[in-house]
Amino acid sequence: EVQLVESGGGLVQPGRSLRLSCAVFEFTFADYALTWVRQAPGKGLEWVGFVRNKRSGGTTEYGASVKGRFTISRDDSKGIAYLRMSSLKIEDTAVYYCARFRQLSGTFLLDYWGRGTLVTVSS
Amino acid sequence: SYVLTQPPSVSVAPGKTARITCEGNNVGSLSVHWYQHQPGQAPVLVMSFDSDRPSEIPERISGSNSGNTATLTISGVEAGDEADYYCQVWDRSSDQVVFGGGTKLTVL
Numbered sequence: 001e002v003q004l005v006e007s008g009g010g011l012v013q014p015g016r017s018l019r020l021s022c023a024v025f026e027f028t029f030a031d032y033a034l035t036w037v038r039q040a041p042g043k044g045l046e047w048v049g050f051v052r053n054k055r056s057g058g059t060t061e062y063g064a065s066v067k068g069r070f071t072i073s074r075d076d077s078k079g080i081a082y083l084r085m086s087s088l089k090i091e092d093t094a095v096y097y098c099a100r101f102r103q104l105s106g107t108f109l110l111d112y113w114g115r116g117t118l119v120t121v122s123s
Numbered sequence: 124s125y126v127l128t129q130p131p132s133v134s135v136a137p138g139k140t141a142r143i144t145c146e147g148n149n150v151g152s153l154s155v156h157w158y159q160h161q162p163g164q165a166p167v168l169v170m171s172f173d174s175d176r177p178s179e180i181p182e183r184i185s186g187s188n189s190g191n192t193a194t195l196t197i198s199g200v201e202a203g204d205e206a207d208y209y210c211q212v213w214d215r216s217s218d219q220v221v222f223g224g225g226t227k228l229t230v231l
Contacts, residue, residue, distance in 0.1 A: 004165075035220065037166075044225035045158075045166070045209050061218045064124075097166065105172070107154040107213040108220065113165040 002026050002112045004098050009117030012088055020083040020117060022098030030054060030076040033101035035110060036083050038094035046094075048072075050101050050108075051081060066092075088121045095119075125214040127223035134229040135200050143226045145193040145210030153212045155193040157186060160225075161206040169208075170195060197228070205230045 008020040022034065035050035049062035051072045060072050071084040081098060095118050099110035128146045135141040145155060157170040169180050173188035183198040197204055210223040 037220075037222075044207075045160070045222045047220035047222060050220070063219065099166075105154070106215065107156075107172075109154075109156040109168065109171050109211070109213075110158070110166075110220075111168050111171075111177075113167070115163075115165045 002100065004100065004112060004114035006096060006098050006114045006117040009096065009119045011120045011122060013123055014088060014090055014121055016088055017084065017086045018088065018119060020085070020096055020098075020119070022081040022083070022114060024079045024081070024100070027100070029074075029079045029081075033103065033108070034072075034074060034081040035099050035101040035108075036072060036081075037097045037099060037110070037113075038092075039097070039116075040091070040094040043094075048083070048096070056103075085119070088119075090121050093119060093121045124217060124219065125212065125221050127210055127212065127221055129208075129210060129223040129226045131224070132227045132229065134231055136231045137200055137202065139200055141197040141200050141204070141228055143195045143197075143208050143228065145195070145223050146191055147193075147212070148191060150191055150193050150212065151189045153188075155186070155188050156211045157195045158209045158211065159204075159206045160209065166209070200228075200230055202230050204228060 003025040005023045036048040069087045074081045095116040097116045099113040154172045158166045159169045160166040170186040174186040209225045
């Protein structure tokens with residue numbers, strides 16, 4: 001059964017950094033892109049960014065609200081993706097989800113998701 | 124950037140049909156995907172490419188997309204269908220994922 005498990009969330013002060021991890025199971029991680037999505041309290045889903053697989057260049061794309069502060073990376077040998085969050089703001093408080101990101105017929109969809117990890121930015 | 128608009132809430136009695144809309148400029152020219160999100164759970168893909176249903180999703184859930192509106196239809200609504208539903212497209216002009224604002228389905 002395909003699974004994704006996020007970890008690394010917690011309480012962090014504004015301006016500090018935090019790194020989340022996403023461990024994947026039961027699929028060949030190297031074959032897929034991986035994306036991060038967040039949900040602030042009482043709000044809807046917001047796309048954070050994604051990392052392509054190595055075959056597609058391993059490059060990244062980010063949403064406007066996190067571009068320049070967040071960095072997504074991957075370690076295919078370990079089956080883990082990372083979300084490095086810097087210069088954190090109170091409005092970054094959210095549950096962060098990782099999801100397998102499939103490219104099919106010119107579109108991308110998120111076919112398996114993790115349960116999320118909570119990040120709280122507060123002094 | 125591309126915008127998808129959903130109604131904040133839809134309410135329906137058990138056994139009836141719920142229709143959740145997702146509006147966007149010429150969204151019919153894009154592939155729309157739908158996710159169900161129940162509190163504390165991982166979101167689940169319930170419809171891809173407008174109307175392709177994953178094998179584990181019941182047949183009473185269907186989708187359509189034309190013009191400026193995509194629609195997720197749930198027939199014979201059950202209490203277990205109560206959740207937030209999100210539509211999503213890939214905006215290739217900006218290499219961005221776009222989600223609708225989400226619709227809370229309430230079963231009366």
